[in-house]
Amino acid sequence: MYRYDDFDHGMVAARVDEFREQVERRLSGALTEDQFKPLRLMNGLYLQLHAYMYRIAVPYGTMSARQLRKLAHIARTYDRGYGHFTTRQNIQFNWIELKNAPDIMAELASVEMHSIQTSGNCIRNTTSDQYAGAAADEMTDPRPWAELLRQWSTFHPEFSYLPRKFKVAVIASAEDRAAMRLHDIGVEIVRNEAGELGFKVFVGGGMGRTPMVAPLIREFLPAANFISYLEACLRVYNRYGRRDNMFKARIKILVHEIGAAEYARQVEEEWAHVKTLGLDPPAEEFERIAVQFAPPPLDPEAPDELDLGDPDFRVWVDQNIVAHKAKGHAIVTISLKPIGGIPGDCSADQMDLIADLAERYSHDELRVTHAQNLVLPHVAKRDLYTIWQALDAAGLATPNLDLISDIIACPGLDYCALANARSIPVAQKIAERFSSLERQRDVGELKLKISGCINACGHHHAGHIGILGVDKKGEENYQLSFGGSGAEDASVAKIIGPGFSEDGVVDAVEKAVETYQALRDPGERFLDTYRRVGLQPFKEAIYG
Amino acid sequence: MRILTGNDLVTGQVTWWTGEGWSLHVDEATDVADKADAILAVEQAARRVNGAYAIDATREGGHVRPDHIKDRIRAIGPTVRPDLALAPADPADRDWVI
Amino acid sequence: MGDALRFRDDEPHEEPAVTLDSFLGQSNATAVRLESDEDARLLLPYLDRLALVEVAFPTFRDGRGYSAASILREAGYKGELRAQGDVLVDQIAHMRRCGFDSFAPEAPLDMAAVERALTRYPARYQPAADGTAPIWARRRG
Numbered sequence: 071m072y073r074y075d076d077f078d079h080g081m082v083a084a085r086v087d088e089f090r091e092q093v094e095r096r097l098s099g100a101l102t103e104d105q106f107k108p109l110r111l112m113n114g115l116y117l118q119l120h121a122y123m124y125r126i127a128v129p130y131g132t133m134s135a136r137q138l139r140k141l142a143h144i145a146r147t148y149d150r151g152y153g154h155f156t157t158r159q160n161i162q163f164n165w166i167e168l169k170n171a172p173d174i175m176a177e178l179a180s181v182e183m184h185s186i187q188t189s190g191n192c193i194r195n196t197t198s199d200q201y202a203g204a205a206a207d208e209m210t211d212p213r214p215w216a217e218l219l220r221q222w223s224t225f226h227p228e229f230s231y232l233p234r235k236f237k238v239a240v241i242a243s244a245e246d247r248a249a250m251r252l253h254d255i256g257v258e259i260v261r262n263e264a265g266e267l268g269f270k271v272f273v274g275g276g277m278g279r280t281p282m283v284a285p286l287i288r289e290f291l292p293a294a295n296f297i298s299y300l301e302a303c304l305r306v307y308n309r310y311g312r313r314d315n316m317f318k319a320r321i322k323i324l325v326h327e328i329g330a331a332e333y334a335r336q337v338e339e340e341w342a343h344v345k346t347l348g349l350d351p352p353a354e355e356f357e358r359i360a361v362q363f364a365p366p367p368l369d370p371e372a373p374d375e376l377d378l379g380d381p382d383f384r385v386w387v388d389q390n391i392v393a394h395k396a397k398g399h400a401i402v403t404i405s406l407k408p409i410g411g412i413p414g415d416c417s418a419d420q421m422d423l424i425a426d427l428a429e430r431y432s433h434d435e436l437r438v439t440h441a442q443n444l445v446l447p448h449v450a451k452r453d454l455y456t457i458w459q460a461l462d463a464a465g466l467a468t469p470n471l472d473l474i475s476d477i478i479a480c481p482g483l484d485y486c487a488l489a490n491a492r493s494i495p496v497a498q499k500i501a502e503r504f505s506s507l508e509r510q511r512d513v514g515e516l517k518l519k520i521s522g523c524i525n526a527c528g529h530h531h532a533g534h535i536g537i538l539g540v541d542k543k544g545e546e547n548y549q550l551s552f553g554g555s556g557a558e559d560a561s562v563a564k565i566i567g568p569g570f571s572e573d574g575v576v577d578a579v580e581k582a583v584e585t586y587q588a589l590r591d592p593g594e595r596f597l598d599t600y601r602r603v604g605l606q607p608f609k610e611a612i613y614g
Numbered sequence: 615m616r617i618l619t620g621n622d623l624v625t626g627q628v629t630w631w632t633g634e635g636w637s638l639h640v641d642e643a644t645d646v647a648d649k650a651d652a653i654l655a656v657e658q659a660a661r662r663v664n665g666a667y668a669i670d671a672t673r674e675g676g677h678v679r680p681d682h683i684k685d686r687i688r689a690i691g692p693t694v695r696p697d698l699a700l701a702p703a704d705p706a707d708r709d710w711v712i
Numbered sequence: 713m714g715d716a717l718r719f720r721d722d723e724p725h726e727e728p729a730v731t732l733d734s735f736l737g738q739s740n741a742t743a744v745r746l747e748s749d750e751d752a753r754l755l756l757p758y759l760d761r762l763a764l765v766e767v768a769f770p771t772f773r774d775g776r777g778y779s780a781a782s783i784l785r786e787a788g789y790k791g792e793l794r795a796q797g798d799v800l801v802d803q804i805a806h807m808r809r810c811g812f813d814s815f816a817p818e819a820p821l822d823m824a825a826v827e828r829a830l831t832r833y834p835a836r837y838q839p840a841a842d843g844t845a846p847i848w849a850r851r852r853g
Contacts, residue, residue, distance in 0.1 A: 077847045080834040088832055091825070092802065097624065099661055100822065101802075108773060109802055117665050119688050121626035150698055165698075167625045191773070221837045221847070227809035228782050228840065231775025297838075308779045309751075347786060349839055355848040412694055483684060484692035492687075494694045544682055 071132050071435060072217050072362045074182045081224065082179040085186060089113050090172035097169070112192055112230070114160075114185030115171050118487050124166040125188040126178060130198035130216040130240070131159035131438040133183075135429035138436055140181040142421035148174050153421070155406060155414040157478060157529055158237065159197045159438040160188055164485055186224055191232045193223035193304070197239045199247045200439040203363060204401050204447040206393040210267065212242040212259055214360040215296065218351065222297050229304050233311035234319035236304070237276070249440055249556035251275045251284045252532055254321045255303060260290070267293045273303060273333065274325030277526035281562040282322045285330035287337065293356075295341075298349045302341035306333065365396075365448075366433035372398025372450040383458050385507065389469035391454070394447075400454060402432075402446040403439070404461060405468040405476065409505045410498050413479040414442030423464050431457055440529075440556075441478055441517075443471070473510040474518055474583070475501040478529050482522030482539060483546070489522035491539025491546035492572075496520055499576045504583075513583055516596045517555075532556035534597040535582060536563040537575060548575035552582070552600050552608060566605055567613055578612045585611040615645035615673055618653060619685060620666025628688045629663060630678075636663055638700060640689040643671065643678045679710065686711045717815040717826070718792075719808070725764040725792055745796075752780035759789045766816070769797035778810045785811035785841035801825045805833070811841035 074082075089109075096106040110116075114125040126141070141161060145153050148170050149163040156162055166174070178184055187194055196216040203211040219238060223229070229236070239250040242259035250256035256272035269291040275284025291299050310328075312318045325333045374397055378384040390403045404424060407413050416424075428436045428446055431453045437445035449457065461467040470476045477500060480486065482493030497520055504510050519533030523540075530536030536551040547569040554563030570578055583596070585608050590599045600608065618631035619640075629636035630643040631653060637643070646653055650668035657663045670681040680686050690707050691699040699707060718724065729745035730738075736754060743764035746752060755762065765784060767777040781793055792814050795807050799817040804826055807815070815821075836844045 075851070077835050077851065081837070081847075084833045088829070091828065095825070097661070100825075103658070103664060105772070105800060105802075117621055117626065119684070120628055120691060121621070165626075169624050191775075224837050225806075225833070226838055227806035228778040229775070230806055231773055231778065231803075233775075305779055305782075309776055313774060313776075343786070347839065351846075351848040352852075354852065358851065483687060484694050489684075492693065494692075498694070546683065 071134060072129075072213075072359060078182070079179070082182075082184050082186070085113070085184065086172060086176045086179055089175055093168060093172055108190055108231075110171075112187055112190035113171070113175065114188035115166070115168070116189060116487075118164065119483075119485055121164065122166040122168055122171065123485070124163045124171060124174060124185065125156070125160050126162070126183060126185045127188050127195040128159050128161060128183075128438045129220050130196055130202065130213045131200050131440075132202070132213060133436050133438070134181075134434050135425040135436070136434075137181045137183055138421050138425040138428070140177060140183065142418040142425070144174055144177060145418040145421065152415055152417045154412075154481065155416060155438050155442045155444070157440050157442060157480075157527060158195060159200075159440060160195060161438070162481075164481075189235070190230075191234050191236075192230045193226060193232075193236045193238065196220055196223070197237070197248055197253075197440060199241045199243060200437040200445050201247060201392065201401055201447065202242070202437075203365065204394050204399075205243055206395045207245055208243040208395070209261065210242050210259055211360075211363050212240045213363050214356060215257070215259065216240045217359050217363075218296065218356060219300070222300070226304075229308060232304070232308055233313050234316070234321075236307070236321065238300075244558060246556070246558040246560070247439075249529065249532060249560070251560040252277055252281075252529075252556055253284065255300065256284050262290050269293070269296065271299070271303075273337075274322040274330065275560075276320055276322045277529060277531045278320065279317060279524040279526075280320075280322065280326075281526065281531035282326060283560045283562060284322070285325065287325075287330055287334040294353070295345055295350055297351065298345040298347070299337070299341055301349050302337045302344045305340055305344065306336045310336075366435070368396045368399055368433075368448060369450055370397075372396075373452055374398050376451050376454065380455070382462075383455055385511075386458055386462075386467055386469040387454065389473070389511070390467075390471045394449075398451055400449050400451050402449050402454070402457060403471045404444040404446065404466050405470055406443050406466075407470055407476050407501070408465050408468050409475055409501045411465075411501075412494050413477050413497050416444070420464055420466060423460065424466070427457055427460060441476060443476070469507065470510060472515045472517065474504050474513055474516040475510055476517075477501060478517075478519040478533070480521050480523075480528035482520075482528075486522060486527075488525055489539065490541035491522050491548065493520045493522040493528055493537075493539060496537060496539070496548060496572055496575060499572065500579055503576055503580055513587065514595055516583070518579070519554075529556060530554070531562050532560070533563055534595070534600070535579060537579075540569065542569065546572060548572065550575060550578055550582075550612075552605065553597065555597060564605070566609055581611045582608050615671050615678070616647060616650055616668055617643040617671045617678065617680070618646055618650060618657075618666055618668050619643070619680075619688065620658075620663035623661050623664040626664075630689075631657070631663075631666075640678050640680065641676060645673075683711065717817070717821065717823075719813045720792055722792075727764070729764060729766045746777075746780055748774045748776045748780075750780075752783045755784065755789075756787050759784070759787060759791075762789065762791050764792045764794065765789070766794040766796050767812070769795055769799055772798045772800050772803050778806065781807070781810040781812050782841045801829055805829045809836070809840040809842045809844070
């Protein structure tokens with residue numbers, strides 16, 4: 071994985087120094103809260119319901135054992151012993167004191183991590199495929215390109231006060247595991263007919279109050295022009311994105327209002343100028359980064375066979391293991407979704423354990439997924455049983471990847487100042503309702519996503535089943551929607567009808583699942599059946 | 615009653631206006647009637663509180679219950695982590711919040 | 713008004729800036745003021761005779777002025793480029809990078825803090841209008 075050089079170290083060290091001074095100026099009164107807020111946000115610090123919340127970037131979802139151990143240390147020393155992994159491959163701590171934030175930032179810098187631009191109206195942490203560098207189906211490793219973006223976007227002087235936040239995702243396989251088309255810019259690495267590497271560029275996707283799947287604005291961007299083209303995309307947005315209404319300020323609104331073709335035309339016009347400015351790093355810089363993502367030294371003799379004699383182990387292997395590109399190896403998803411638990415939460419002790427496993431069995435590499443799980447990307451199959459036993463003992467071996475209890479949920483009103491309703495208790499009740507693993511596996515892949523407000527941090531628009539919490543005259547109320555997808559068949563879910571109470575929405579989900587089970591053709595997922603038969607039979611079963 | 619709440623600037627902890635200062639305990643909140651804006655302006659300028667605002671609440675016996683669930687959650691902590699509540703977890707808290 | 717802050721050796725330009733509309737409607741003005749929603753590209757035909765462009769920051773959160781400045785510098789504008797309005801310590805370093813070389817803040821600036829802000833970062837990740845070599849170029853010595 072990428073290691074900082076002296077330049078990178080110097081930059082994060084300067085950031086720590088800068089933020090320390092900004093915090094001092096806030097505490098002394100030299101900065102008002104209005105002036106300080108964008109500064110703390112651009113360093114990942116929010117004021118939430120109970121305390122300050124600190125969001126730390128895990129760039130493109132990749133981290134090492136040492137880094138995870140540092141997060142465990144931060145959880146114990148400055149927080150309350152746990153952290154929360156988010157849908158953008160970040161981690162959040164919920165109980166931070168403002169006066170400690172600069173010290174935490176310095177701790178992060180010591181392990182080559184930071185919280186730079188994890189919030190604010192700037193270019194956020196670039197996300198990617200959690201299986202990057204390991205997946206059997208990828209064309210190339212997308213992470214070097216994401217790292218190139220990280221460096222370009224870090225402290226970008228022109229794009230630090232954009233109309234609104236800006237999220238980029240980069241993938242390199244036909245299967246989209248990063249919700250790429252639901253980003254402000256989605257990049258898919260492809261080859262053209264001549265075999266040259268380049269990018270398909272999608273602009274103007276997003277969730278929030280106006281969900282949109284990003285349209286394609288460039289079929290093929292040559293690799294050498296990656297940065298200059300994105301600079302042009304951002305400049306058009308910075309100049310013409312709406313600033314009169316915060317709710318219409320995302321780039322998706324601009325692209326929608328002027329049309330994808332016109333936006334693409336403006337970008338091309340801007341790019342014709344911008345690409346003459348020497349913004350694109352030379353191929354050698356890309357190579358310098360790319361070699362650091364070279365595959366780890368996997369054992370070419372690792373046996374492919376696996377003893378599946380233990381039935382519980384077999385279920386876990388079936389559900390949570392996916393194919394690795396190398397023979398005798400596997401990719402392990404560590405579920406942070408125990409039945410009845412808080413989706414994405416991980417205790418300091420669990421972090422330490424996972425760090426140990428990564429170090430011992432996964433070439434010191436870990437991943438964070440946008441579905442709020444962790445991944446050991448490079449595991450020899452012969453080690454799977456040992457890993458499973460260790461995870462199981464720590465409550466980390468729930469075999470539910472992509473099943474109905476593998477729920478994405480935002481922190482909701484239990485933690486978040488923007489939320490209208492709680493998300494976590496709904497997730498817990500649904501997981502408990504479907505606690506039978508046999509039943510979950512019979513239902514099959516079903517992506518259920520819950521947000522506690524229309525900002526959609528819980529990706530409810532992209533859920534096969536999506537749940538949105540709203541405030542109905544002071545009462546929590548939940549709207550149900552079906553048919554969303556964040557994958558390569560991206561679509562926005564549609565609301566099915568009037569909302570429900572907390573218990574009512576759990577019942578409605580169960581009825582929907584039963585309807586699917588009654589109507590499905592062989593091999594169909596919930597989403598497929600819904601798309602084939604439409605809403606009506608579900609509606610009748612639920613509202614009947 | 616009308617009460618004031620915010621977060622401590624330095625620690626971020628949830629606080630409630632008692633008439634003399636800021637307390638961690640909602641039950642110590644006092645009715646500010648129509649003085650909310652004046653008190654908030656002074657207290658925020660003095661950096662004794664951050665992100666403060668006025669809410670409606672109801673006094674029930676010795677307890678003050680914010681009218682909106684959001685502020686009841688702020689008063690005791692996340693409903694999904696009773697172990698992290700300000701006071702030792704009281705099973706009655708859940709009913710009080712919801 | 714805070715004191716003006718200037719990073720140029722030439723004499724300050726005395727002519728008051730006119731609005732973009734009136735600049736485009738007359739041939740002899742040499743100083744123009746650009747509101748944050750106005751298009752800097754409209755000035756490109758006149759860069760040779762411009763001595764001062766003042767770009768308004770109605771609030772520090774309005775980032776359009778950074779693009780306006782970059783566009784003017786990229787097109788070769790050499791005159792004074794002034795950021796006026798809600799100009800604060802913590803944005804000045806970015807403004808300098810985008811080509812601003814004078815500042816007319818509404819409220820006084822803490823000059824020691826400005827000095828620290830301008831010298832704090834040892835390098836820059838990306839090229840910008842200030843011409844600083846980016847880190848990727850410096851890595852190759």
